[in-house]
Amino acid sequence: MxxxxxxxxxxxxxxxxxxxxxxxxxxxxxxxxxxxxxxxxxxxxxxxxxxxxxxxxxxxxxxxxxYAQSKGEVNVYSYRQPDLIKPILDEFTAKTGIKVNFLYADKGLEERIRIEGDNSPADVLLSTDVYALENLENVGLSDEVTDKKLLARVPENMRDPDGHWLALTKRARVLYISKERVKKSDINSYLDLAAPRFKGKICMRPGSHLYNLGLFSAMNAHYGKAKTEEWLKGLRANLARKPAGNDRAQAKAVMEGLCDIALGNSYYYGLMTYNEKEPEQKKWAAAVEPVFPSGEFGTHMNISGFALVRTAPNKANALKLLEFLLSDKAQQDYADLNYEFPAVPGVKYGKKVSVLFPQKFKEDILNPIDVARGVPDALKTVNRLEFDN
Incomplete structure (x- = not known):
């Protein structure tokens, strides 16, 4: 049986x-x-x-x-939705002749790989953030990428120290400011969000969400827990309403005049700007301007990334896929498709990203792995302060 x-x-x-x-x-x-x-x-x-x-x-x-090794296939488990990666994978197949078998899920892929064990068909895990990549490594299911040429393509702060994952694209945690009511010169850092002058003018999604916990974890790393906790108290005091909704809902709130400043991921600005299915979101984007904090440590960053599965039956093909994804053209195309930024230095922005974010900005150089490991402490602080209540 x-x-x-x-x-x-x-x-x-x-x-x-x-x-x-x-x-x-x-x-x-x-x-x-x-x-x-x-x-x-x-x-x-x-x-x-x-x-x-x-x-x-x-x-x-x-x-x-x-799941014997196939010379012409690679099996990809992905948290990235098919329409946001498939065009890139199709290019890989056209160039190499290697077929990509694709499985998408919005959660549970690390657990699935664990349950499948040595018989898992998974060669690659593609993640939309660092947390899943870190989880895969923590349960011993990722393998090290040791190819020095591939590792050299990605900065040290954008990959695991032992090569268990590498960033493919980057996204920023930015400020959506009202074009009508706030000047860019009025706000320069995340610390400004706690300034008394912005009392009742800030909107954000729940502090317990990973997007915000990542920022709070970075603040802990840069400023220490005591200063970060005082900052969180000031930020909470400045909220125009109870934290609610997603990042796009915050841009809508700014447009409606409920607040003047909101926290949001940079790529949502692109998703709203070019949204043909729900064109009303274009108005939300038009009402705000994304500001990349440059004070102190700069702008908080997260990544999408690639991990090689330890039991990969098609490991050679998986590494060929990684090599392709780190090429200049794939970097530009993949980042542009998702309104994100290339992880490989020197790669020019694609057409859409160039229009959306023409400015250069200062990136936080903190490794996302350090951010991920600090999230539990950040959550404890959020809960203790009853930030979302």
Missing amino acids: ADINLMCQRIYCLCEMGMLPFEPLPSSVARSPVDISLAAAIVISSEFLLRDIKIRTGLLSVSGEL
Whole structure:
């Protein structure tokens, strides 16, 4: 029975990777890994199973290794939505002939890789922030990238010291200021957010959200916990309303006159500016101007990144994908597609990012890994201060 369950779990992984067809499961079917795997196996016809698995994986029997190394494929688990990475992956396939099998999820990919164990098909984890990459390393499921040429493409503060992950793009935690009511010269650093002159003029999403916890963690690293806590008290006192909504909701609040200054990630400004599906968001973007704090340590940064899975069955192809993603053209295209900034120094901004953010700005050089490790302490402070209440 154990062998059957293992086989079924492998089959289910192939189905989700798009390498085997399957029908949607009824809502009544239990969703435990074994139940899902068995149900997925049941809906695959035995005729197809025996014929197509042999064709696609070169197996002699279904009890063999389903994830043997394939010279022409690489399996990517991704937190980046398909439409925001697929064009880049398609370019990689066109250039190298290596097929990319893509699996997207908005959570739980590290746990999935852990459960799959040595039989996981995952070669690569693509993350939209440093936290998932750090999690993968902490549970011993990432492998070191040792190629010196690849490591040299990314600054030391934008990669794991041991090569367990590397940044692909960067994003900034900026200030959305009202074009009508605030001058850029009025605010120069995050510390200014606690200034008495801005009482009742600031909006933000909950302080317990990772985007803000990352900033608070960076503040702890630069100023110490005592000064950061006093700053948080001042920031809370300056809020125009209880922290709520997402980053885009803060830009809308500025447009509506509920506040004059808001915290938001830089790429949301692009998502609003070029939003054709919800064009009303263009008005939100038009009402604000993104300010990159230059005082003290500069602008807080986060990353999207790449991690090599320790059990990768197609490790050579995974490294070829990394090499491609760190090339100048892919860096420019990938960053522009997501309204982010290239991680490789010297790469010019794409057309959209150049228009959105023409100014140069001072980046915080703190390694995102240090930010991630300081998040638990930042959360404790937020909770103790009842910041979001």
